[in-house]
Amino acid sequence: MSTKQTLNQEDIVAELEAKKTELERLQKQQEQLGSFTVDLQSRREELENLSTSARQARENRLKGTTASIDQEIVQYQQELQSTAQRIAIIEASIELLSPS
Secondary structure: OHHHHHHHHHHHHHHHHHHHHHHHHHHHHHHHHHHHHHHHHHHHHHHOOHHHHHHHHHHHHHHHOOOOOOHHHHHHHHHHHHHHHHHHHHHHHHHHHHHO
């Protein structure tokens, strides 16, 4: 094997390892986002069950400091979808880089 081929093989192995590491990180992020989204949805249901006065008091405390729960859910669902797409791309890259 020539030096050029060895370097190319080493580069491929290094890239493959980097992709696997990124895949693990993204899978953990995906799991955390999924759990957080479920938690937000359960909080929304909880808020819907609060009395009107309790809900108004809570809204007054949060006014101007955070997004609404529905907005947060949408934001994290979009991030979750983006993460899933990145995972699919990385999995395809790993498949292409892996020796047959």
